[in-house]
Amino acid sequence: MSNEFRKDFKAGKTRFIDRTGKPLIDENDYWAPMIISKEDIDAEIERLASMPVPANGRRESLIAHPQSEANAPGLAPGIQVKLSVLKPGEKSAPFRHNATEVNFCIRGSGHTVVAGKTIAFQQYDVWNHPSFAIHQHVNDGKDIQVRLTYSNVPLLQHMQTYLPEEYPSPAVHSVDPVEAKKLADDPTRKNPFGIFPINDDGGLLMPYETLINPTPVISKALHFSWQKAKTELDKLEALGKSYVGRRLYMYYNPVTGRTNGITPNFFATMTIRPPKIVDKPHRHSSAAINYYFQGSGYSTVAGNRYEWKAGDLMLSAPGWAVHNHASYDDHVYELTVQDQPLNLYMESLLWQEDLKHPALVLGTESGFETNRQKIAA
Numbered sequence: 001m002s003n004e005f006r007k008d009f010k011a012g013k014t015r016f017i018d019r020t021g022k023p024l025i026d027e028n029d030y031w032a033p034m035i036i037s038k039e040d041i042d043a044e045i046e047r048l049a050s051m052p053v054p055a056n057g058r059r060e061s062l063i064a065h066p067q068s069e070a071n072a073p074g075l076a077p078g079i080q081v082k083l084s085v086l087k088p089g090e091k092s093a094p095f096r097h098n099a100t101e102v103n104f105c106i107r108g109s110g111h112t113v114v115a116g117k118t119i120a121f122q123q124y125d126v127w128n129h130p131s132f133a134i135h136q137h138v139n140d141g142k143d144i145q146v147r148l149t150y151s152n153v154p155l156l157q158h159m160q161t162y163l164p165e166e167y168p169s170p171a172v173h174s175v176d177p178v179e180a181k182k183l184a185d186d187p188t189r190k191n192p193f194g195i196f197p198i199n200d201d202g203g204l205l206m207p208y209e210t211l212i213n214p215t216p217v218i219s220k221a222l223h224f225s226w227q228k229a230k231t232e233l234d235k236l237e238a239l240g241k242s243y244v245g246r247r248l249y250m251y252y253n254p255v256t257g258r259t260n261g262i263t264p265n266f267f268a269t270m271t272i273r274p275p276k277i278v279d280k281p282h283r284h285s286s287a288a289i290n291y292y293f294q295g296s297g298y299s300t301v302a303g304n305r306y307e308w309k310a311g312d313l314m315l316s317a318p319g320w321a322v323h324n325h326a327s328y329d330d331h332v333y334e335l336t337v338q339d340q341p342l343n344l345y346m347e348s349l350l351w352q353e354d355l356k357h358p359a360l361v362l363g364t365e366s367g368f369e370t371n372r373q374k375i376a377a
Helices: 040-052 153-158 177-185 226-239 255-259 341-344 372-376
Strands: 034-036 059-062 081-088 095-096 101-106 108-112 118-122 127-128 135-138 147-151 165-166 248-249 266-274 288-294 296-301 304-309 311-317 324-326 332-338 349-351
Touching: 040 059, 040 081, 081 127, 081 135, 095 108, 095 135, 101 288, 108 127, 127 266, 177 349, 226 266, 255 341, 266 324, 266 349, 304 311, 311 324
Parallel strands: none
Antiparallel strands: 034 311, 059 081, 081 147, 095 165, 101 127, 101 147, 108 118, 108 135, 248 266, 266 332, 288 311, 288 332, 296 304, 296 324
C-alpha cells in the first residue's frame, strides 16, 4: 500500500564498485549542442494553439534533448525548457512547485500573478518565479501568448525530490515577509546556547534549533522590461571592436548575493552583438542556452560550426566545451540562461576565459578582467 505517508519500496542490495588502480572518473558524457529552429518552434506553437483548451488551461511542451533521461527531460542536464501557449482570453490554473523559474515572453503579452504580485509583461520581457510560489498566467492581449520557461526541474527529478502541486490552496502560501521578519527577530525562537567554536580554525557547533530554523531570506518575483533593458544594452555598442568582453547585462536578483543570478540556479543575460563581432573562445562548467530574437550568426562549439538565426533556440555551450559566437551583417539580440549560480555556490564553477591561461574556480578566487577601463580612458 502506498499513500502520502507510506511507500512500498523494492527490495535490493547495495554493491561495492572497485576503482582500485583505475582512472578517477569515467569521461563525462557531453551533450551535443542542439539548435531548435524557429520553424520547428512555430510549428509546435501552431499545434498547441490548435488543441482544445485543457482543464488546467496549460498548453505546453517540454523541449527535450535527445540525450536527456525519460525521468528528467531537459535541454541541458539541469535545465528544463518549456514552451507554453495561451490564446487571447485564456488563463492557466494556479500551480506551484519546489523549482525556481525564469520566464521569457517570445510572442504576445499578458500578465502573471505570482505570490500575489501581478506582473504585466510584453514581448521579450523576463521575470522570475521563487520556489513554491503559487502562480497563474493570463492572456489579456489580442495576440497569442507564447512563453519559454527555464527551470531546475530536471535536477530535482534526478534527486527524486520534485514536488509539483495543481490548484494549491492560497491558505498554505508562503509566510508574509513582514511576519517572517518578526519570527526571525523573536528572541524566544533563538537557541540560548547559540553557535560556538569547536576549534581555532573557524569550525563551529550549531544546535538543532538553529539547524531547523535558518534565517529566512525573502525571495521575490522580479520583472525585467525588455524596452528598458534595451536602452542600456544599446549603449554597449560604443565599446567598439577592440573590446574583449561580451556586451551584455545580467538580470540580477539581489537574493542570490555573490552567486550573481536571477534565481539560485540560473543567471539570465541579455546580449547585443553588433555586426561582424567574433567572441574569443572560452569555456565553463556551466551549461548555456541561447534564444536569438534578432539577427543571425554562428557558434563554434568544440570545433563544430552551427548556424543560427532570429527565432532559434540553442544549447550553445554544453558544460566545459570550448565555444565562441559571432554575428553576421546585422545586430543580434539574445537571451542566455546558464546554471552558473548553482555551480558557483557548489564551488564547481570552473571558467577559462582565455585558453592560453589556466581555468579558475570562480567564486573562490579572483576572476577575470576585461579591457573596458582602458577603452573608457
